Amino acid sequence: MIPFNKPYISGNELKYIEDVISSRELAGDGKYTKKCEEFFEQRFGFKKAILTTSCTDALEMAVLLMDIQPGDEVIIPSFTYVSTANVFAMHGARIVFADCKSHFPILDEESIEELITSKTKAIVPVHYSGVSCNMERIMEIALRHNIFVLEDAAMAINCHFKSSKNEVHNLGGIGHFSAFSFHDTKNVSSGEGGLLVINDDRFIERAQTIRDKGTNKKSFLNGESDKYEWVDLGSSFSPNEITAAFLYAQLEALDVIQEKRMEIWNEYQFQFNDIQYLGFELPLIPSYSESNGHVFFIICDNKNRREKLIQFMRKNGVKLSFHYNSLHKTKYYLKENKLENIPNSEKFSDCLVRFPIYPELKKEDVRYIVSIVREFFSN
Numbered sequence: 001m002i003p004f005n006k007p008y009i010s011g012n013e014l015k016y017i018e019d020v021i022s023s024r025e026l027a028g029d030g031k032y033t034k035k036c037e038e039f040f041e042q043r044f045g046f047k048k049a050i051l052t053t054s055c056t057d058a059l060e061m062a063v064l065l066m067d068i069q070p071g072d073e074v075i076i077p078s079f080t081y082v083s084t085a086n087v088f089a090m091h092g093a094r095i096v097f098a099d100c101k102s103h104f105p106i107l108d109e110e111s112i113e114e115l116i117t118s119k120t121k122a123i124v125p126v127h128y129s130g131v132s133c134n135m136e137r138i139m140e141i142a143l144r145h146n147i148f149v150l151e152d153a154a155m156a157i158n159c160h161f162k163s164s165k166n167e168v169h170n171l172g173g174i175g176h177f178s179a180f181s182f183h184d185t186k187n188v189s190s191g192e193g194g195l196l197v198i199n200d201d202r203f204i205e206r207a208q209t210i211r212d213k214g215t216n217k218k219s220f221l222n223g224e225s226d227k228y229e230w231v232d233l234g235s236s237f238s239p240n241e242i243t244a245a246f247l248y249a250q251l252e253a254l255d256v257i258q259e260k261r262m263e264i265w266n267e268y269q270f271q272f273n274d275i276q277y278l279g280f281e282l283p284l285i286p287s288y289s290e291s292n293g294h295v296f297f298i299i300c301d302n303k304n305r306r307e308k309l310i311q312f313m314r315k316n317g318v319k320l321s322f323h324y325n326s327l328h329k330t331k332y333y334l335k336e337n338k339l340e341n342i343p344n345s346e347k348f349s350d351c352l353v354r355f356p357i358y359p360e361l362k363k364e365d366v367r368y369i370v371s372i373v374r375e376f377f378s379n
């Protein structure tokens with residue numbers, strides 16, 4: 001069986017974990033946490049990077065920093081993972097779902113403005129599969145309406161957005177905040193893990209307090225406060241040093257991981273281009289962005305065909321997967337809201353199918369996988 005995913009192991013994970021164990025300093029915010037945070041700040045120019053236990057937690061920290069209150073509204077694409085919306089709903093915000101583009105499942109920037117009201121507090125562009133939303137247009141709209149932008153960059157490590165002036169910006173460094181995931185399905189992983197990026201100076205100090213359970217621990221340890229105490233709301237958002245050490249070993253291998261993933265991604269693209277006439281759609285990446293080899297997917301013409309393809313591939317030893325259930329059609333959302341029609345999002349929920357992609361996969365595997373797809377569509 002060709003599995004859907006196999007997390008990459010760089011080889012230095014155990015060495016760094018042993019280093020943590022021998023240092024006897026296992027709690028969070030230690031040496032490896034700092035190394036990971038510096039990696040992101042130096043390599044991608046992020047103003048402040050804060051390691052968290054997950055992307056979900058990074059998103060929730062941003063919600064706390066934005067001071068989201070019951071009744072505030074937030075614009076989110078319906079085609080996303082539960083966490084993007086859940087962290088806002090937990091704090092009483094009303095979720096306003098936007099549609100995605102017709103040829104790629106990223107937020108349709110032209111659908112945003114009509115959803116803005118006097119209560120809108122934030123927009124959350126989700127860079128699906130590492131492909132950028134149109135950040136130039138989104139930032140322009142948000143700044144004009146005085147709204148925060150939180151980039152959900154769960155899948156978007158090492159990704160770019162090219163502006164109309166041909167300036168290249170790293171994803172995660174454009175909005176006021178961004179959140180990355182290191183869940184074991186991601187390009188770089190620590191099993192579970194995340195990162196909050198803060199690009200606006202006003203929020204950096206408070207973020208540290210929120211991560212430290214609402215205490216002034218950092219300033220106390222730095223000798224800036226004489227008492228260690230409760231100063232704000234917060235929670236326990238720091239990963240332990242063992243997790244950070246594992247992640248650092250992965251970050252050091254980022255270029256190797258990216259090269260291998262892109263080789264596989266390009267092979268899929270090449271092979272699928274050849275058989276596109278058989279009756280499925282290949283996604284169209286906007287010219288201002290490119291893939292980071294995180295996901296390779298095609299779009300079937302209906303849900304039934306997708307299910308049959310998944311079954312056929314499984315019978316032939318290949319595990320496929322789909323993505324996401326549109327959130328506006330979920331049980332939780334429909335408890336309090338009427339069913340809306342969000343057509344592009346629904347199309348991707350029904351028809352998108354993802355193929356195995358990970359550094360250990362070989363080009364021969366890709367050729368075998370695509371040959372089975374060809375067989376399926378030819379019949």
Ligand SMILES: Cc1ncc(COP(=O)(O)O)c(C=O)c1O
Nearest residue numbers: 054055056081083154181182183
């Ligand atoms: C778009 C998006 N946002 C957030 C998350 C949550 O990430 P985590 O599992 O690190 O909390 C995911 C998970 O895959 C995701 O796909």
